[in-house]
Amino acid sequence: MRPIVIVPACTRDFGEHPYHAAQYKYVDAVVLGADCAPMILPSLGSVLDLETMFGLIDGIMLTGSASNVHPSYYSQEVLDPSLPQDRARDETTLPLIREAVRRGVPLMAICRGFQEMNVALGGSLHQAVQHVAGKMDHREKPELGMDEQYGDAHKVEICPGGRLERVLGVREIPVNSLHGQGVNELAPGLRVEATAEDGLVEAFSVETAPGFTLAVQWHPEWRITHNPYSMKMFGAFGDACRAYRAARRSPT
Numbered sequence: 632m633r634p635i636v637i638v639p640a641c642t643r644d645f646g647e648h649p650y651h652a653a654q655y656k657y658v659d660a661v662v663l664g665a666d667c668a669p670m671i672l673p674s675l676g677s678v679l680d681l682e683t684m685f686g687l688i689d690g691i692m693l694t695g696s697a698s699n700v701h702p703s704y705y706s707q708e709v710l711d712p713s714l715p716q717d718r719a720r721d722e723t724t725l726p727l728i729r730e731a732v733r734r735g736v737p738l739m740a741i742c743r744g745f746q747e748m749n750v751a752l753g754g755s756l757h758q759a760v761q762h763v764a765g766k767m768d769h770r771e772k773p774e775l776g777m778d779e780q781y782g783d784a785h786k787v788e789i790c791p792g793g794r795l796e797r798v799l800g801v802r803e804i805p806v807n808s809l810h811g812q813g814v815n816e817l818a819p820g821l822r823v824e825a826t827a828e829d830g831l832v833e834a835f836s837v838e839t840a841p842g843f844t845l846a847v848q849w850h851p852e853w854r855i856t857h858n859p860y861s862m863k864m865f866g867a868f869g870d871a872c873r874a875y876r877a878a879r880r881s882p883t
């Protein structure tokens with residue numbers, strides 16, 4: 632039996648109706664990279680029965696999304712109202728993250744998911760990294776094709792002695808970059824695992840968490856089987872989910 636990994640949905644409008652939706656590449660990465668059984672979690676916010684859900688799952692994978700974490704969660708006003716938001720997703724993932732960390736449920740987070748983790752645990756974001764002095768523009772170029780948008784955009788330096796270095800075995804990798812927001816104040820208890828050439832935090836783990844946590848600003852799910860680094864990251868996450876499932880099913 633494979634571990635069950637939930638993938639919280641985004642709110643997307645198709646025609647006149649809102650949907651709970653998750654992109655194929657994230658769900659595929661849970662299967663192809665982590666060898667786990669994915670289940671899409673509807674973004675029901677406070678209606679969600681966390682107790683029932685945590686009794687069934689062995690890991691959580693927080694996806695990227697074009698929408699932004701609402702800045703009121705880190706005491707700011709929305710600077711650019713033209714950018715998409717997803718309050719239902721915020722109201723689902725932020726408490727989910729705090730409870731998962733407390734319980735030691737393995738957590739893997741990508742892009743928006745990385746930003747959600749930082750905010751959920753008390754950190755803040757730059758709402759427009761490109762407007763911050765000394766920072767690069769980390770956004771994708773929409774005029775390019777998908778392979779170029781998700782192609783290598785910059786390098787990240789991997790911090791020595793952390794989880795990411797242990798998983799990857801190297802100190803620098805090339806990554807893609809499709810985000811306009813980024814870590815400003817790092818939440819208490821987070822350990823920086825990688826930084827971009829401009830110093831922006833690109834990966835962290837939760838030093839104080841009893842379970843596996845790895846959050847990255849880039850997109851390892853993109854064509855995951857073609858990227859050995861991504862396969863190692865998702866493989867480590869899957870191994871943590873297998874260990875968590877084994878412990879959950881045979882408590883000492």
Ligand SMILES: N[C@@H](CCC(=O)NCCCC(=O)O)C(=O)O
Pocket residue numbers: 654694695696697698699700741742743744809810811812813850
């Ligand atoms: N909206 C946030 C997060 C960006 C993000 O998750 N981009 C990926 C969107 C497409 C995909 O899921 O691959 C920001 O702009 O920083």
